Amino acid sequence: xxxxxxxxxxxGRRGGRLLGAPDTDRVxxxxxxxxxxxxxxxxxxxxxxxxxxxxxxxSAALALANQTSAAAFRNAGRTxxxxxxxxxxxxxxxxEVLYVEGRLxxxxxxxxxxxxxxxxxxxxxxxxxxxxxxxNYFVRFTELPPGFDPTVDHDPTVSFSGYLFRSVLASxxxxxxxxxxxxxxxxxxxxAILRSPYESIPLDAAALxxxxxxxxxxxxxxxxxxxxxxxxxxxxxxxxxxxxEAPTLRRDLFAFVRDGPWLPFVDDDGEGVYExxxxxxxxxxxxRTRNELFQERARQDVTYAxxxxxxNTYRGETVHLEGKLRRLxxxxxxxxxxxxxxxxxxEAWIFNEKSFGAHPIVVVFTELPKGLKTGDKxxxxxxxxxxxxxxxxxxxxxxxxxNQRRETLIFxxxxxxxxARPVEExxxxxxxxxxxxxxxxxxxxxxxxxxxxxxxxxxxxxxxRLQRVRAT
Numbered sequence: 001x002x003x004x005x006x007x008x009x010x011x012g013r014r015g016g017r018l019l020g021a022p023d024t025d026r027v028x029x030x031x032x033x034x035x036x037x038x039x040x041x042x043x044x045x046x047x048x049x050x051x052x053x054x055x056x057x058x059s060a061a062l063a064l065a066n067q068t069s070a071a072a073f074r075n076a077g078r079t080x081x082x083x084x085x086x087x088x089x090x091x092x093x094x095x096e097v098l099y100v101e102g103r104l105x106x107x108x109x110x111x112x113x114x115x116x117x118x119x120x121x122x123x124x125x126x127x128x129x130x131x132x133x134x135x136n137y138f139v140r141f142t143e144l145p146p147g148f149d150p151t152v153d154h155d156p157t158v159s160f161s162g163y164l165f166r167s168v169l170a171s172x173x174x175x176x177x178x179x180x181x182x183x184x185x186x187x188x189x190x191x192a193i194l195r196s197p198y199e200s201i202p203l204d205a206a207a208l209x210x211x212x213x214x215x216x217x218x219x220x221x222x223x224x225x226x227x228x229x230x231x232x233x234x235x236x237x238x239x240x241x242x243x244x245e246a247p248t249l250r251r252d253l254f255a256f257v258r259d260g261p262w263l264p265f266v267d268d269d270g271e272g273v274y275e276x277x278x279x280x281x282x283x284x285x286x287x288r289t290r291n292e293l294f295q296e297r298a299r300q301d302v303t304y305a306x307x308x309x310x311x312n313t314y315r316g317e318t319v320h321l322e323g324k325l326r327r328l329x330x331x332x333x334x335x336x337x338x339x340x341x342x343x344x345x346x347e348a349w350i351f352n353e354k355s356f357g358a359h360p361i362v363v364v365f366t367e368l369p370k371g372l373k374t375g376d377k378x379x380x381x382x383x384x385x386x387x388x389x390x391x392x393x394x395x396x397x398x399x400x401x402x403n404q405r406r407e408t409l410i411f412x413x414x415x416x417x418x419x420a421r422p423v424e425e426x427x428x429x430x431x432x433x434x435x436x437x438x439x440x441x442x443x444x445x446x447x448x449x450x451x452x453x454x455x456x457x458x459x460x461x462x463x464x465r466l467q468r469v470r471a472t
Contacts, residue, residue, distance in 0.1 A: 299319055
């Protein structure tokens with residue numbers, strides 16, 4: 001019976017998947033039975049050969065990943081996590097679909113367990129993914145991207161989304177037995193190559209040229225318009241989205257953002273052009289995003305210290321923060337911003353000694369709240385929901401040496417939320433007068449108390465002397 005079933009399954013496979021189990025556009029959760037079995041093996045070596053104890057849950061996860069489209073994995077992949085969460089909260093995150101980017105190394109085909117073959121898995125691959133912070137992940141998947149050749153494309157930069165299976169023992173690591181590290185294992189369908197956005201310009205420019213050859217004929221005009229829109233979208237001139245669709249950031253540009261320098265610029269060697277693209281993508285995406293959407297998506301569990309310590313992990317996250325607006329500067333829109341519909345933008349310096357210490361954070365936004373005016377002596381309580389862009393250095397007025405810098409965080413959003421009416425800070429002269437008056441008042445008060453005590457003491461002495469005279 002088992003043999004005939006396997007033969008029937010083998011005959012019914014098409015492209016490595018069972019008939020009746022097509023690609024799904026939704027990521028199904030791992031069965032509870034799989035999670036319960038995996039829980040008992042947390043932190044141990046992965047045993048999926050022969051009758052290894054991990055064969056059944058591993059095969060089930062591999063088969064489920066094989067029946068789910070790579071696009072569905074990418075859409076469902078969580079980005080609101082940090083590598084430290086996989087150690088502190090690993091049990092609660094087991095089975096979650098996580099998104100990670102980095103260099104993919106040691107790509108090789110691996111054996112497919114019989115149980116996975118019976119569920120339609122024809123091929124399986126394994127690799128090691130290393131992110132920009134040096135964290136490693138073991139990944140298993142069932143397909144290579146179209147046209148990808150691991151013997152030619154070495155160590156590509158990729159994105160990967162997959163089930164967090166469990167942490168496994170890194171048996172190949174150079175460490176004594178008993179001290180081997182554990183590495184998270186993710187199981188998914190495939191990975192996506194992250195290339196420089198300018199690598200595709202020659203092909204996309206050719207597509208744009210061909211679309212223009214259609215001519216002015218009314219019969220083909222609608223198709224020419226569609227071709228132009230799509231070609232320019234591939235050239236990253238704009239994004240085509242539905243009217244009710246929330247704009248999204250281009251994650252392929254994140255790798256070009258340089259933490260350290262101030263807002264991006266292009267030097268004589270062309271260095272910084274990709275980061276400038278990322279900056280404008282953040283700015284224009286924020287400008288097209290309704291503030292209500294920012295508020296709905298904003299994370300309140302991310303701290304200033306976390307973003308300062310690990311900016312790569314939180315870049316592009318929508319974050320909610322509060323503080324006192326001290327300085328607000330208006331900037332005229334650049335040509336690139338004007339093309340995207342931005343007429344002007346603002347630079348806000350916000351302080352919150354309790355959350356940020358003595359250092360400010362900077363928010364760049366495009367829509368000035370009603371009633372708020374620019375100035376450098378403001379004291380306005382505000383909150384904001386914005387994309388985290390980068391960690392940067394700035395020259396503070398209190399630093400003596402020319403090469404000294406302080407660090408801050410830069411956010412890009414749509415607007416600020418006012419908690420109070422703008423209030424101009426008093427001038428230093430007025431503050432000095434107020435301080436002097438209060439000091440004088442304190443001196444008079446203390447002097448009066450001392451004088452009163454002196455009078456009371458002397459009065460008691462006089463009374464005592466008179467009593468002694470009368471007694472004699």
